[in-house]
Amino acid sequence: MPGIRTILFAVPITLAVLSSATATAPAGATHSHPGTSLTCHGEGVDPDARVRHRTEIVIHAPLRTIWKLQTNVARWPSWQASVKTAERLDHGRFRKGSAFRWTTPVPPNPATPATELEITSTVKQLRPNSCIRWTGPAIGEGLRIDGVHVWNFTAVKGGVRVSTEETHTGAQVDADVPTATEILRQGLEAWLRELKTAAEARTDDRRN
Numbered sequence: 001m002p003g004i005r006t007i008l009f010a011v012p013i014t015l016a017v018l019s020s021a022t023a024t025a026p027a028g029a030t031h032s033h034p035g036t037s038l039t040c041h042g043e044g045v046d047p048d049a050r051v052r053h054r055t056e057i058v059i060h061a062p063l064r065t066i067w068k069l070q071t072n073v074a075r076w077p078s079w080q081a082s083v084k085t086a087e088r089l090d091h092g093r094f095r096k097g098s099a100f101r102w103t104t105p106v107p108p109n110p111a112t113p114a115t116e117l118e119i120t121s122t123v124k125q126l127r128p129n130s131c132i133r134w135t136g137p138a139i140g141e142g143l144r145i146d147g148v149h150v151w152n153f154t155a156v157k158g159g160v161r162v163s164t165e166e167t168h169t170g171a172q173v174d175a176d177v178p179t180a181t182e183i184l185r186q187g188l189e190a191w192l193r194e195l196k197t198a199a200e201a202r203t204d205d206r207r208n
Contacts, residue, residue: 038150038165040131043124045148049167051180056163057192061199063153063160067129069198070151073100079198080191084116098123099136106140115140121149129153145170162195164188 037044038054045052059066069079071094076086086102099122108114121136131152138145145168152163166188173180 038131038152038163040127040133040150040152041125043133043150045150045165045167046169049148049169050177051168051173051184052166053181053185053188054163054165055185055188055192056161057196058156058159058161059196059199060159061196061203063129063155065202066153066160066162066195066199069195069202070132073102076102080194082187082190089120094123094126096123096126098126106143113141115143117143117145143170143172145173162192164192 036054069075073086073088073094076083082104084103084105087100089099089101090097099120101118101120103119104117106115106117117138117140119136119138121134123132123134125131125133131150133148133150135148136146138147147166147168149166150164152161154161154163166184168180168184
């Protein structure tokens with residue numbers, strides 16, 4: 001997370017941008033939902049976590065394009081600026097039980113020095129073209145975050161609404177919940193914007 005820029009699960013928790021959900025939000029803006037929670041096969045984020053955020057965006061691209069970008073983990077660095085490396089730890093289609101390892105830099109902050117987070121995520125629930133839930137630790141020098149990340153993909157007029165929610169637990173994030181939550185919010189919103197940019201660019205390329 002930037003500040004604790006995690007990209008955690010895909011987080012990435014790259015954490016970095018603030019945006020508020022308002023009725024006059026511009027097209028492409030993310031929208032926060034502080035009072036609701038996402039699930040996949042009935043399982044959601046950590047109900048006891050103090051650091052949590054949910055947000056969503058509408059992407060004007062086919063669901064298959066968005067799903068492929070999100071689940072082709074090895075290609076994340078090609079469209080997510082904060083993901084430096086990414087590799088699948090299993091083979092075949094992206095499914096329940098799939099695991100992947102990825103890294104992201106973390107700048108210095110009051111709680112920890114500059115470091116690189118290594119995140120190992122495991123898919124716990126998945127419904128193709130509908131939802132994903134993965135969990136796992138993000139570990140760096142003087143820092144450990146345990147996260148749960150849920151994604152929902154819903155067809156809407158003109159595209160797909162991508163909703164995501166993540167929780168973090170750990171001594172460092174629990175020591176400053178407001179800051180950790182803001183970092184998480186920024187990271188999730190950055191992920192959605194980059195996913196939108198990548199998916200819509202591919203759609204435009206195919207039209208031309």
